Amino acid sequence: MKTLTTTELLARNRYVTDEEESHITVNQEAAKATGTAERLIRCCPADVYSWAADGTVAVEYAACLECGTCLAVADPGTLSWHYPRGGFGIQFREG
Numbered sequence: 001m002k003t004l005t006t007t008e009l010l011a012r013n014r015y016v017t018d019e020e021e022s023h024i025t026v027n028q029e030a031a032k033a034t035g036t037a038e039r040l041i042r043c044c045p046a047d048v049y050s051w052a053a054d055g056t057v058a059v060e061y062a063a064c065l066e067c068g069t070c071l072a073v074a075d076p077g078t079l080s081w082h083y084p085r086g087g088f089g090i091q092f093r094e095g
């Protein structure tokens with residue numbers, strides 16, 4: 001039996017992107033002031049967060065695994081996160 005890499009496992013998931021509404025919003029000023037911005041970028045296993053050219057935190061919410069890690073590292077008031085609306089988000093195919 002072949003052992004799959006993390007990238008191969010993630011590629012098996014199905015993502016249904018809500019093109020009208022992001023389920024993640026970063027309070028840019030508060031996130032930078034508290035260090036949350038750096039933690040978000042470092043901790044997200046799906047690389048949802050990154051530094052944009054203008055110095056803000058870019059959010060590629062379509063890749064979110066809905067793991068909740070970012071909620072654990074964000075200071076209060078820096079991040080708004082909720083599950084995607086019904087029918088949207090990730091569908092895991094490998095358990």
Ligand code: SF4
Nearest residue numbers: 044064065067068070
């Ligand atoms: S819930 Fe997980 S995958 Fe989604 S943005 Fe937060 S850390 Fe990244």
